[in-house]
Amino acid sequence: MGESMYAYKCQTCGQLHHPAHVTCKKCGAREFEPVPLEGEGILLTYTRVYNLPEGYMKPFIPFGIVQFPNGLRVSGQMGTNDLEIGMKVKATVGIVKEGVGKDCYGFIFEKAD
């Protein structure tokens, strides 16, 4: 996972995907073009999780599912603890899991201004 996040656009029909697929979920074509997936979205649902898997040193992490204006819905961590369904959030990219020499980057959503 790099330090930017992408949607994967079908070269044949234009359908957007996230995460990446091998075949287009609409037309079945196999060629995709990465397009940046960024900006603001709407928080559809969220949770604060207290029993975290191995490797996290925090008492809890907030997670959410966010819908972008292009219709794509993605899961991510929430950078804010002030959460409400329907609120506007802004996509940022950061380390979502630390590992020895293999940090994972992903969406961390912040409250939009």
Added chain:
Amino acid sequence: MREVGIVGVGHTKFGTAGVPLVDMLAQAALEALDDAGIKTVAGHGVDQVFVSSMGAGFLNRQHGVASALVDTLNLRPAMAETIENGPASGASAIKLGYMAIASGMCDVVLVVGGELMRLISGWEATDFVATMLHPEAEYNYGLTLPSLAGMFTRLCMEKYGIEEKDLALVSVKNHQNAMHNPGAHIQLVPDLYAITEDEDAIIINPHVAEPLHVYDVCPVSDGAAALVLCSMEVAERFVKKPVKISGIGQATDTHAVAEREVPSDLLAVRLAAQQAYKMAGLTPQDIDVAELHDAFVILEIVESEEVGFFPRGEGHLAVRRGDTKIGGKIPINTSGGLKAKGHPLGATGVSQIVELTRQLRGEADGRQVQGAKNALAINFGGFGNNVVATILTREED
């Protein structure tokens, strides 16, 4: 296709096994073989053994579990395979047993499901189960099954007016049922007031993944369950009258939950159930008792809608009316469900069918649904991305 029946059931006491994996599996298997009247000597007649386990390789550093079990049970040279389909491994193994017999390849199949999970810490277990999630879009974020269940619960609460107390009502009902099931892990009933309204409720019943509390989530359990399946053509060989497997359905959904068309639906549950009803020639109204996969109690509510027992968005109202209690319109999770009986992953789908077979035989002491004829099980893999529905029918004499 040949018809397939169940002629033997076995079940360990779920909880902490205290014995190695194969010994635990053997315990359930022997109970099922005894129930069917099969002796583990030459001429035993068992053609195939399927073992369902989600993670013996990971949890117990043991592979080739089915081969080991066949030898332990002295059932050589029966065919043997270990089946993995996440928490739906059990129902998948039963489905494959059904297919082996229906095809004519086998007459008698032993299905044994089991998981030995309590040897590792809670957070290692949570991480192990989370490896089913989408690696890049979910797992790498630290998302787990309880995280997805928490977000799913909040969506459903917002959309349908489900309250936290409705979840607790399901939990208390299942704990009450488990008190009558000697195989259940948890043998106590939480007090509804203490876990919801008491000033110390958040201490007694803390959040796991908001809005889910401890009493909304299944425990981590060891356990095994077993079935003897046979062709109806050879059923007279066995001690007990067979219970027929009348319908099986299975459906898959997107790997990443956020990608689903309607994230508050459990589409694979609906499709699997529809397929099973069609095969059995039955409708939801024909079902007398059901075991629904309540790893998180919200799932029992939404599954009860997706399988057609109640209109969409009204499952929690049925819980408030008591429709899903024993003696209600459609009793759900008479065994205690995953919530109270426990959820040893590979065992669960088999355990559900053990309970329903006992119900249809009239052997469910203390929790019997009177006159039950048709029964439905939903075994739910991933966060609903691979679901198996099974219908059993007691045939009239």
